[in-house]
Amino acid sequence: MYQYTSFDRQFVRQRAAQFRDQLERNLAGELTDDDFRPLRLQNGWYIQRHAPMLRVAVPYGELSSRQLRQLARIGRELDRGVGHFTTRQNIQYNWIPLPRSADAMDLLADVDMHGIQTSGNCIRNITSDVFAGIAPDEIVDPRPYCEILRQWSSLHPEFAFLPRKFKIAVSGTVEDRAAIAWHDVGLQLVKNEAGEVGFEVYVGGGMGRTPVIGTVVNAFVPWQEILVYIEAIVRVYNRFGRRDNAYKARIKILVKAEGQKFIDAVNAEFTKILEQDADGRDHIIPVSELERVARHFELPAGVRPATNGFDPHRTGPAPTAFLRWMERNVHAHKIPGYRAVTLSLKRAGQAPGDVTSSQMEAAATIADRYSLGELRVSHEQNLVLPWVREADLFSVWHAAKEAGFATPNIGLLTDMIACPGGDFCALANARSIPVAASISERFDDLDALYDLGNIDLHISGCMNSCGHHHTGHIGILGVDKDGAEWYQVSIGGSDGSTQSGAATPGKVIGPSFSADEVPDVVEALIDVFRRERAAGELFIDTARRLGVAPFRAAADAVRHETAVAPVKAVAAAEAVEAV
The missing domain is CATH 3.30.413.10 (Sulfite Reductase Hemoprotein, domain 1)
Known part of the structure; x- marks a missing residue:
């Protein structure tokens, strides 16, 4: 990892001091909100729906365990104990009071972090492959x-x-x-x-x-x-x-x-x-x-290539849950004897990308024990341990399971991307988190998810596309319709990865749906895939082969069923009354 020089540290501390000075003058009425706004934005501070939002830069996704513990402290002492990792490898806080914002900047500077240029009309945080190096x-x-x-x-x-x-x-x-x-x-x-x-x-x-x-x-x-x-x-x-x-x-x-x-x-x-x-x-x-x-990115001290291969059954039959986790959350590594491990932040009851202060501290501890104190933030809103020895995988699985990071769903439907949406963002047309939760509840059977294979589902609360809905194999976009929340659905998008093919935006399958209809629509799309897929095909392959028409018809059937349901209910009630 890159280590700050004395110049780097002085630069960040001076920036924090400048922010504190302008904040104090703004709160005292000596600096107008309009005059304060440029510096506030270029230090990562937005004024959102309920409170200021801080976006902290995590350059190209690299974090040390020390930095993650400091992020946990900021969440616990200044926020409500929760952070949110974004698709651009940053972390956001949604409840830090503006008078405490300079305190957050000082705490970040203590561990060589900041929010510089995470907002504003400037060059933003540089992002890269989570498996870089x-x-x-x-x-x-x-x-x-x-x-x-x-x-x-x-x-x-x-x-x-x-x-x-x-x-x-x-x-x-x-x-x-x-x-x-x-x-x-x-x-x-x-x-x-x-x-x-x-x-x-x-x-x-x-x-x-x-x-x-x-x-x-x-x-x-x-x-x-x-x-x-x-x-x-x-x-x-x-x-x-x-x-x-x-x-x-x-x-x-x-x-x-x-x-x-x-x-x-x-x-x-x-x-x-x-x-x-x-x-x-x-x-x-x-x-x-x-x-x-x-030189900052040379192999960390202590990395020693191993020649003997890893056998999960070396000491006896491995648990099925461990093998599933190995299949989904453990990734190949260029150094023999090492693997990268994804700590999943996608589990029931927690919004995609959200992480509590306690979870951050648990992840930091796991990184110290098993990944030389280093983590990565992924584009998919998870954490990755880049330096795990194969010999430690079983222990890492136990530690991840205890901390709630071992859900073996990486790349599957419930490993979805979602922005904070209307629950926090002032720009959003609709909420993302409840929709994500409803879909996760509907597809909670791991056996069924494994049968479906890789499916990228992305949700954005507005056209700003912070949830990257355009690149989803299934994309969901919140839209405003006469002051109500509705959702537009698309299929066939790709971010450009090998599995998903050339980068392309998804195609909208028709008019928007209500929040209650969205899980039914997703299930209808999945049913088309189950029925029509050829041997070995993933959802994205079937969607491209068939085109939009059969998926649109399935989604339209959901809309029709929803529309006639109240009529059926009234008719049934009248029939009972007549009897």
Whole structure:
């Protein structure tokens, strides 16, 4: 993991002190809310439906056990004992009173954390593959480049007030587990025929009202020049992006409107920056800087490859529950004798991504004992232990089970993604959490879930798409209909992973449904899959082969049944009365 330097720590503490000064002046009436808003937002503080919401940056998803314990403390002392991990590898708190917000900033700074640029029209938290540095299919470890990008973009004076927010994701593996095509800028690490490292650059991806898949604008940018190329992209966006309409201000709209003209403008700006100096060295990442940062991501002390394979039945027949957990929650590792383990945050009675302070402390303890004190936050809103010895897997399973993290459902229907929705967010049209709970209750049979296989179900409470509903094999979107909560359903979306195929937005299957109808609709879609799937097919395969029509018909039947149910009830009551 990257360890802060004295400069890094001074930078974060000064930022916290600046925030405290402006907060105190705001609370005293000396600084207006409008004047306070820019700093408040760029430190991760929103004013939400019921209370301020703090979003804390977890750069490229890496956390130490010490940091997780501090997050638990913030939840317990300043919030209501709960945090929420997001699809962008951050953590949010929903109940910290604004007068205590500076206290939260100080506690974060104590463990080298902050909320800088987790909000506002700026370059947001850099995200990456949760298995970065440990994945067997890794081409190049993306973490050193993510860290360099983080340092370069933090409070970059030219890009502090962009037309809209700007998100960058980096992948260094054969399989894209970072959904790079769905980001404003997506970076895929590659090697050319000479073995040189560079980036394939996607621009203009995004969700929201207009889902767009990013366009490849350069097939190979040498790693030394990647900051120059991103600077060229953001400069062109800053110059020509829409500022008159928030819905049309994202870079995806500019790329879609201008096409090749946008790419030409970026390449011209790229050349101009490189030519500003005689040899362009001032804008190139020095080898020495990459080496300095990369040293933070070398194998942790204590990692010792093992040659003997792991046999769960070595001491006798393994429990079925353990084998299921091994199948779903344990992942391959590039170091022989090690595995990555997902601690599931998806269980009955708890919103997807939510984690209590007690659970955070339990996860930190497990990480200390079995993962060299390191964890990762996944895009799917779970926690991952990256350095588990195969010999410790049975002990880790017991510890995870005791803490409530051992639900063997990773990748299954109930391992769903959901934003906080209308229960907390002022932007939401509808609630996400009750819908997620209803679906989880309906599909609580593990045998049935295993039979269905991998299904990505994603729920967003509004068109901002924080629950990534566009990428769900089944996507659910909360919409407002005459002041009431309704839900639009789509099928066939993909985030771009190998299993789900090329990144694509799901297709809406018809008019929206009431909250009570949604579990029935999901069940109807699943019934179509059960009936029509070919041997070996997953839901996404069947959905793409059949198209929308049979799924729409099944969903329409739910709507029809709901509509006629009251009529049947009245008729039955009248018949009884007549008798």
